[in-house]
Amino acid sequence: MPSETLDGLKVAILIEDGFEQVEMEEPRKALNQAGAKTSIVSPKHQRVRAWKFTEWGEEFPVDVPLNQAKAEDFDALLLPGGVINPDALRIEPTAVAFAKAFFDASKPVASICHGPWTIIETGAARGRRMTSWPSLRTDLKNAGADWVDQDAVVDRGLVTSRKPDDIPTxxxxxxxxxxxxxxGRRHAA
Known part of the structure; x- marks a missing residue:
């Protein structure tokens, strides 16, 4: 991991039942190790259940129910994938508004695999260079994104990645x- 410190950075992890477990756990572990404070935000009020490749995974406690969450209380957003999770989030107006608030405030967002489905709903994919799970290529192109097949793509405050294999590398x-x-910009202000 890079030597960057995230001490004091508050990161919301927006998830619904069916998020890919490794796509939440591994980035969360890296963020926490770098000093960030991560919080699971979900439409679920108590626990949210992961998907683990081909079957249901573990349950995780919800730190902040979505109906009580405010984007202004966080510095960054993580949108894990899995098929079920972002498909549910993108039709939840409160979830889309929460994610959109990060883009509107120019706060950084990280998304992997199918996570960009939620980004499409915010309108923030338009004009951005992005990657995702390959099956989202047409969805992202139709939303105005420049889709590329790379392990990680950073464009104007958004980092996207394709799949779990890209997480550690x-x-x-x-x-x-x-x-x-x-x-660094927040502390300079």
């Missing part, structure tokens, strides 16, 4: 670097 590194830059 590229996604975590680029996410921490992006979030550290935002932390």
């Amino acid at each position: 590229a996604f975590n590194k680029e996410m921490i670097k992006l979030f550290a830059e935002a932390r």
